[in-house]
Amino acid sequence: MELLRQAWAIARKDLRIERRSKEVVNAAFSFALVVLLLFSFTFDPTGDQVREMSGGLLWLVYSFAGVLVLTRSFAQETQNDCLDALVAAPVPGSAIFLGKALANTVFLLFLELATLPVFTIFYNVRWEAKMAWLLPVLVLGTWGFTVIGTVFSALTVSVRLRELMLPLLVFPITVPALMASVQLTTTLFTGEPIAGDLVWLQFLAGFDLIFTLLGVTLVETILVG
Amino acid sequence: MELLRQAWAIARKDLRIERRSKEVVNAAFSFALVVLLLFSFTFDPTGDQVREMSGGLLWLVYSFAGVLVLTRSFAQETQNDCLDALVAAPVPGSAIFLGKALANTVFLLFLELATLPVFTIFYNVRWEAKMAWLLPVLVLGTWGFTVIGTVFSALTVSVRLRELMLPLLVFPITVPALMASVQLTTTLFTGEPIAGDLVWLQFLAGFDLIFTLLGVTLVETILVG
């Protein structure tokens, strides 16, 4: 309980900063659009062929934009050595981790929901009835991605080549989660019955759980050494 | 002449540093591989469908990996305020710009040549005879990309959210060059006659020329303000 209170305090701080400057989300959103732009320029999106890859495209955009948000997450704490003050404060590392992860998830979900309509228009994905299913997919997929990204954001914060290092470490580990999300999203976009894919939803949930626990246990070591 | 001597001095410095640590190229190459992996979720490379977009895929990989290299280009100069020493030295900004652009081009060409075979294997691109044509395409396309990227790398060096800003600024401007390169590359991969596309090559050359001149004239203002 106490842990969650502290985590929430930290998350609220990040959210408040972001609500004020809107810097990161704006930049990330524009970046997502740019990526969409690049995609559409490099291969013309027409016909069913695109519908089959729509899920993949969407999550590609999310991943590339997302990892940039994650890089910032701990990097910004180093600006005035704020990280020292955080670690010196009587909150466990796990609280810092959870708070940051929460804030990042909110940012990414924002980003994703903002990108979604643009995407569907760009690639004229027909809007099915069971799109409601998309929400749990987004949430679970994003949380898995963010949890790992947040841990590694802390891991690489004082490392050379941070901006190169993070995607390098994050993506291979998140591959299963991404694949599952892609699978589910594509099913939804192509309008096939979701029933057969529910196993992926469970898989995602399990994935998230495992890495959340790992993060909670290990982040203290990362921060204090 | 003097200008080129100074530019070369700066390029040599960057190349020497890289040859010693190999950090950037290694990381960028691995990142390119990661991107290839991510793409595989989206584009199942069976069938000709992928061959039509192979050029696009390749240049997407190059762009994403390349922009990370470019971000570093001036950022690393700020580590010990080296940039101050550079600007204070009796070399014109244009020399710094050209030197950096040169070094970056070498890095990216390395990256591209290393990625190319892996790409052709992963995406089953058949290797045609006229692949020799690919070289001029790579060089011209890369130079255009690098020139713009280097200018913006200098422009964003002291900006918050650098790693987010750079792609935002670079990609939209380089889209024409990218499209031309994609067009040419695809033609080569699909083994169609290149003759019809030579105009794109000229376009690229012109594009490079214009932006090189722009960079040379404007970079001094960027650095000294």
Place this chain on the structure above:
Amino acid sequence: MKSQSDWIWAGVTAVMMVTALYLTFVWVPMERTMGVVQRIFYFHAPPFFVAAIAIVVSLVAGIRFLVTRDFRFDELAVASAELGLVFESMNLATGPFWARPVWGIWWTWDARLTSAFVLWLMFVGYLILRRAVDEPTQRAVLSAVLTVFQAVGAVIVYLANRLWRTQHPQPVIAGGQGSGLHPDMWLTFVFCTAAFMVLYLCLLRHTRRLERMRREIEGLRRTVHSL
């Protein structure tokens, strides 16, 4: 500083590798459908198993380091990871040469192949991270934590294979159908795996030593410079 045991290890390894080559290319019967290319199998799968073991070793060593803060474990972790990369590369490299004649393509993004590639990327990421951290203690701690995540990630990726349909043959070990290997093939396969395992252990001794020297030099230099 070659000790006698080094020579013994080297000898044993050499003998086993040569025997492995003999078994693979001379002794073992030819596979009916695939023909000679199938013999790649004996140098294709075993390296993967060794790589898998290398991860486990890295993982255990990494955890031991976090607990004891004894750099010997860090050395073991790196050494094992470096070798893991080498062996996984072997598995990755031999695969396509088999795929080309059998499937007609060098590569397909089937789950099993992808997972192999992901594994390879994890090794690479681990080693690149290490090179990006200057301060040895921090380097050791961070890379140890990373190993834990990657090991878990690797397991998940590997299990995820089972969920995906794959063009790639099912596991012979612990794999349900398709495990119908001729006993001689089995023997060769098992022996090759053992040979690669010994090779791994032999190399491990040296890479560890190398790593220790590296760290000692680093430390001496800093101490000298701080004078």
Place this chain on the structure above:
Amino acid sequence: MIAAQGVWKFFGDFAALREVSLEIAAGSTLALLGRNGAGKTTLLRMLAALSSPSRGTITADGASLREPAQRRRIGLIGHGISIYDDLTAAENLEFFASLYGITAPGERIDRWLETTDLLRVRNGLARQFSRGMRQRLAIARAFFHDPDILLLDEPFTALDDRAAALLSGLIRQAHDQGRTLIISTHQLREALQLATDVAVLDRGRLAFSGPNTEELKAAPEDFYRKYTETA
């Protein structure tokens, strides 16, 4: 009482601190001296539980420093100002209040903004503050949860005059209130004026530690040179 027993800190094989054993009685003010690279910051960071000793132990009244209960007692001023540029003065303090589990901090926040003369810019973004104002806010942040152990790492360097005056006032006050202070610095004279105890680090070794005396105050340079001559 803070006790460091046989503390080593290794960066790789390089020992930044060697076998440092030190006892700091409650209510004392320790001047932590030593030339650049002696290990002052390293030691202070461990006292702040920002990093853990490679060997040896550091305890406050017998308890480990990583325990929240202990960390709540510690106030730290490091090289950075540790405030968020995109939060207002009040929000900054409010945030740290929530970290330290201070409920209903409103009144206390205003009191500290008063003390640091930032009340009139209560709701101004720290980003827009002048350097001096930011430094004063940083000081408020460090003293805000009134810690009874204060760790100050070269607090006066690059501090603007007003901030410096404010800080030295607060330091004196804290000392009078019987709080424990540990101040690392290069300014011998100033340090020895207010210190009750002195510790000198030399290349990671504890070259001297003991109470501050009149003769020390009289000739600090000689004393300092005596214990750092080795370099």
Place this chain on the structure above:
Amino acid sequence: MIAAQGVWKFFGDFAALREVSLEIAAGSTLALLGRNGAGKTTLLRMLAALSSPSRGTITADGASLREPAQRRRIGLIGHGISIYDDLTAAENLEFFASLYGITAPGERIDRWLETTDLLRVRNGLARQFSRGMRQRLAIARAFFHDPDILLLDEPFTALDDRAAALLSGLIRQAHDQGRTLIISTHQLREALQLATDVAVLDRGRLAFSGPNTEELKAAPEDFYRKYTETA
């Protein structure tokens, strides 16, 4: 002679320098004083042609500072050390030699590594140097192309003892060789000992500028306070 005429520097609307006019005779040593945020660094950066005045002009012997010929005459020690961690000591100097168009620098490089006592680590990576060694290398870098105008921005802060000794030696030597030095600092006494001229900046204004005198050396604090009281 360096002449600044009616120099203003704006950061947005904020004027970091207001109407600064200053003449620095060749061979003189100017102590540039002023509290934090007074504008010392801003002025020095413009003298080093790292940024250009918003209004007014700065010339060296009548010529613009951006001209290579002028920049070749200038040596700068700023807050950062401006050396490349991934180059060896020798390569660092070699690189800057090539920037300054010094042909066949080999012998000169060794001479400077000698002076800074880095010859034995000639081919060691700067990254692996201790802090002091890096600082000495930075000093070598600044003096390497023997500039006859030296701009030093708080050169002694955070300098380790040996580097400090080395630098003050070089400064004195440069002065004796009739070079022009401009040193910004907070350490009044030390500064006034070696300065021939004094300039005091106060909130961007030039509050005082004139030759250094005995009574100044006698009571620097009073003098300083007199011209910075406004704050």
